[in-house]
Amino acid sequence: MTKIALGVTSSIGIYKACEVLRGFQKNGARVQVVMTRNAARLVSPLLFGSLSGLSAIVDLFEEPVSRDVGHVSLAKEVSLLCVAPATANVIGKFAGGVADDFLSTLFLAARSPVLVAPAMNEAMYLHPQTQANLARLRAMGVEFVEPEKGYLACKDEGWGRLAEPQAIVREGMRLIGRTKSLKGKKVLVTAGPTREPMDPVRFLSNPSSGKMGYELAREALARGAEVVLVSGPTSLIPPPGARTELVTTAAEMQEACLRAYPGTDIVVMAAAVSDFRFKDVRPRKTGKAEVPSKLEIERTPDILALLGKKKKKGQLLVGFAAETHDIAGNARKKMAAKNADLMVANEVGQGRGFGTDDNELRIISASGPVHPTGKISKREASRVVFDHIEAALEKKRR
Numbered sequence: 001m002t003k004i005a006l007g008v009t010s011s012i013g014i015y016k017a018c019e020v021l022r023g024f025q026k027n028g029a030r031v032q033v034v035m036t037r038n039a040a041r042l043v044s045p046l047l048f049g050s051l052s053g054l055s056a057i058v059d060l061f062e063e064p065v066s067r068d069v070g071h072v073s074l075a076k077e078v079s080l081l082c083v084a085p086a087t088a089n090v091i092g093k094f095a096g097g098v099a100d101d102f103l104s105t106l107f108l109a110a111r112s113p114v115l116v117a118p119a120m121n122e123a124m125y126l127h128p129q130t131q132a133n134l135a136r137l138r139a140m141g142v143e144f145v146e147p148e149k150g151y152l153a154c155k156d157e158g159w160g161r162l163a164e165p166q167a168i169v170r171e172g173m174r175l176i177g178r179t180k181s182l183k184g185k186k187v188l189v190t191a192g193p194t195r196e197p198m199d200p201v202r203f204l205s206n207p208s209s210g211k212m213g214y215e216l217a218r219e220a221l222a223r224g225a226e227v228v229l230v231s232g233p234t235s236l237i238p239p240p241g242a243r244t245e246l247v248t249t250a251a252e253m254q255e256a257c258l259r260a261y262p263g264t265d266i267v268v269m270a271a272a273v274s275d276f277r278f279k280d281v282r283p284r285k286t287g288k289a290e291v292p293s294k295l296e297i298e299r300t301p302d303i304l305a306l307l308g309k310k311k312k313k314g315q316l317l318v319g320f321a322a323e324t325h326d327i328a329g330n331a332r333k334k335m336a337a338k339n340a341d342l343m344v345a346n347e348v349g350q351g352r353g354f355g356t357d358d359n360e361l362r363i364i365s366a367s368g369p370v371h372p373t374g375k376i377s378k379r380e381a382s383r384v385v386f387d388h389i390e391a392a393l394e395k396k397r398r
């Protein structure tokens, strides 16, 4: 049976939490309520305990029923942590890594999807600090059911009213469903730039930050896949749960990809592999006086084309094409030349694509029309890409 942890905090919207609990139960889930101490001052834990059939947890240091550490064992058991309503306070604590009660400690221990439904007065919601906290959580992969505009308890009219319970339950069940859509599938994602050395202190590279690839790896994990992330040098923290291989050069990336390729169902080549490398790599730092006026370069291995040649029936190959002009046209040519099933094309240059948090993609399949995403966050873009991947897998299966 699916188990959900429902976090309840001390917002005036707390009365709707009973409906959220009921909604999850109607979908066949068992619900463990976790309340903050302040929430327990607004409404008795007995109400939630009676509705759920499991005593509501409030105190982190209560004598445990079993010898397991409560927040850690609950984190392992649940398929979703849903916090509804979420106060400005708890959102700030989650964003800042504060773990001073059961709910905030559970948040840090959770490996399941986390869904947060904020509820607060409009001024609190629109405060730059709250907005910064929300953005920080969004970047970590936390999902939200946005509050609505309407009549607030403080007698103001505005943003901040807790979303309707049915909308929260619908989104929660969608997230749980998503955790299974790629179960049993092995996904290889490449990310970041490569560096091609000239000598031990100089290299040829590009401004890729790796953010898109890391988001894609995160999305594949959220859908239940086994993920291998082959990453060039970035400053990002690898997503927990992925097997991450850190590489530097295109040749190393090729080697790591070839090792992971057999048995892989989906390959997403989001790395910005350097197309060239220096022909002679000098073992020692080249002094200024020794640098020749011309340096010879050569092509690096074309990893996408190589994997395209080795592609087996049932394997799905997705390429990324960073273009500065004729974006869709160039991407289509690459797709055919490299035997890829999907191409994700994006415009780069003049502040677009590289290093930013947003992306504007065009998703191209061999038969279908070009799907433009418009300007969306890399997090959202990773979802759209995997929706197309799942649709393409389904087509292959038929």
Ligand SMILES: Cc1cc2nc3c(=O)[nH]c(=O)nc-3n(C[C@H](O)[C@H](O)[C@H](O)COP(=O)(O)O)c2cc1C
Pocket: 008, 009, 010, 011, 012, 013, 036, 037, 038, 039, 086, 087, 088, 089, 090, 119, 120, 121, 124
């Ligand atoms: C009646 C009442 C209603 C409140 N409603 C909200 C609310 O809707 N949103 C919010 O962020 N804070 C609200 N607060 C303030 C929070 O309860 C307060 O910030 C508290 O410290 C949050 O604690 P918690 O996040 O641990 O539950 C309310 C306080 C009271 C007394």
